[in-house]
Amino acid sequence: MKKIVLLLVTLSMTLAAALSRARAEEVSVVVSGTPQSAADAYKAGGKLYLDAKRVGALYGGQVYWYPVSGRVQLSLRGRSLQLVVGANKAAAGAEELSLGDPMIVRVSRAFVPMSFLTGPEFAAWSGHQTRYDERTRTLIVEKTGTVGAPRAFSYRGRTRISLELASGASYRAVARGTGGLDLIVDYGVAEGDESISLEDGVVDSYALKQEAKLVRLTVRFTDKGQRWRVLELAGPRRVALDVYAPGAEAPVSEPVKRRRLIVIDPGHGGKDPGATGGRGTHEKDVNLAAALELARVLRERGDFEVLLTREDDTFLPLSERSEFANGKKADLFISLHCNAARNKRENGFEVYSVSETASDPEAEQLAAAENAALEFEGKDPQDETAKMILLAMTKTEMINESATFSALSAQSIAKRVDVAARGAKQAAFYVLRGTHAPAILVEMAFVSHAKDEAKLASRGFRRRMAEGVAAGAVEYARRQGWLE
Ligand SMILES: [Zn+2]
Structure with a gap:
């Protein structure tokens, strides 16, 4: 009898040890500076995997999980990524992304390797930077996009608003009546929406907004009929909008005072x-x-x-x-x-x-x-x-x-x-x-x-x-x- 008890104890200890080697856990999540509810993760073979369902929400997309065929589809802004359980490659249209470690299934849920999410290939595909801090067990996701955040510079009689653009992104300026204009980047992905009331006497406000297939920068002038020009700058590539105060000469002479x-x-x-x-x-x-x-x-x-x-x-x-x-x-x-x-x-x-x-x-x-x-x-x-x-x-x-x-x-x-x-x-x-x-x-x-x-x-x-x-x-x- 004693032997059987001992055997049972030994067995359960072995089982517990096996379970602890591959176990469910939670990681903290911060997306674009905002803490979110914790995400389910799984640790196996010393590697961390994240619940595939949650991946969709993290990147502003959707995830479809087909348990029978063992497929996961991640859809993001009209593009999709196909992952298959056990395979270490993912298909993005004609392109192939390397997962490093294959996707796994635990308790009929799909888990994606964390190393894939934090890697450069997924960063480029998703337009997000992903970082995992092992010590604090925190996943940090930040949108990068192809259109940077607008910067405004107020000078005397002139305001410049500049926007960083990825190479290849094309833009166009469209007047909004006489009181402002829209700068549109077709197929652009914005780092984040932004709305600023500048009120510097030339520009009243500006706002950057992500729309379905474009990014729109809306600029509202302080007065009607203000003159403006759009120019491209390099290193890094930027499109700059100069708006002139009524009566201001264009271009305003560069400052000559001591800097x-x-x-x-x-x-x-x-x-x-x-x-x-x-x-x-x-x-x-x-x-x-x-x-x-x-x-x-x-x-x-x-x-x-x-x-x-x-x-x-x-x-x-x-x-x-x-x-x-x-x-x-x-x-x-x-x-x-x-x-x-x-x-x-x-x-x-x-x-x-x-x-x-x-x-x-x-x-x-x-x-x-x-x-x-x-x-x-x-x-x-x-x-x-x-x-x-x-x-x-x-x-x-x-x-x-x-x-x-x-x-x-x-x-x-x-x-x-x-x-x-x-x-x-x-x-x-x-x-x-x-x-x-x-x-x-x-x-x-x-x-x-x-x-x-x-x-x-x-x-x-x-x-x-x-x-x-x-x-x-x-x-x-x-x-x-x-x-x-
Ligand atoms: Zn201090």
Whole structure:
């Protein structure tokens, strides 16, 4: 009897071990910066497979599963991909895509290998970038498309809206009466829909929209009968629409004034990761990606010099950041950060300028948290803060200018991003204190808030954030008479 019991125990243990080697699990899903419900996955032979039914929804298409013939059809924007259980090739019309590992069936459901979804062939076919973070078990899907997001640049008497286009994509401009126009890209796939009210005195608003077989950029002018022209730019390929204010000469002469210098400072870096989110997002990485995007936006305008305090994942002491800006004689200083709070419900963006005292207790706590980077330099944040107060005393004028710059930036960011606006605030930030130029510190969103974290990880959100910050800098520069 004992032997039988022992045998049964051994058997069930063997069975359990076999089951644990191939098991059902769940993965978190974030699509274009928005967290979705978890997806069913299956692990077999050390490899991860995703429920085929869910794949359709993730990419905005539909999946048909034919269990008898073991076929899966994925339909996306009128195109379809055929997969067969056990086969490691998929058919996309006349084209063949390599799956690497074959599709499998578990409990009468089809599962697609994760390596196929994250690979370059599927990325090109689907028009989406897919990434899987093994540590946090999160699947991140982001649309790329053949039509990039529109960027707007306001100059005196002229507004330029440019759109990145994949090579081969063709476009046409169609007037909408006298009050605007449509720029149409036939068979285009947009990275995402977007609607911006620009209200810069030349262009009232613009919107990019994906339609069944085309992408449409609708631009509404401030006045009727404004003149416009469409031109193509290279490196990367862009189509640019210039709209002129009534009475403005076309083309408006290029600016001849000294180009002002903006120093962009991506917070933290190297051994100092900054704050870390629940899904493992490191603040230092988001800050760098957003800073590079901001540099791109400002450089494309053409009327600023732009430098970054760091362009890769290196550690940089706080004082060196402001010293760099001072040494280069920066006209504006912008430090980019992500917020974090113990209360996981705190969310939104805020823009800070330096002051002797904080505008509220939360602002004071935040400055203390960001100043804690001093500990990575082997310095006591308390001592250093005291030293910087003396330095800042001589620059009351910068404090006022920074507050103006901060308020303008908070307004222009709020127009573009879909996170809560917490406004412009003041606090004793070390990195801002030593800077001899109007300086702001942008806390782009809360990495400690699930939805904010997903947004910070999304390219689209960082692009809109960068455009908002750039628009704030432009508005400040315009008021200073720095721009034509
Ligand atoms: Zn920070």
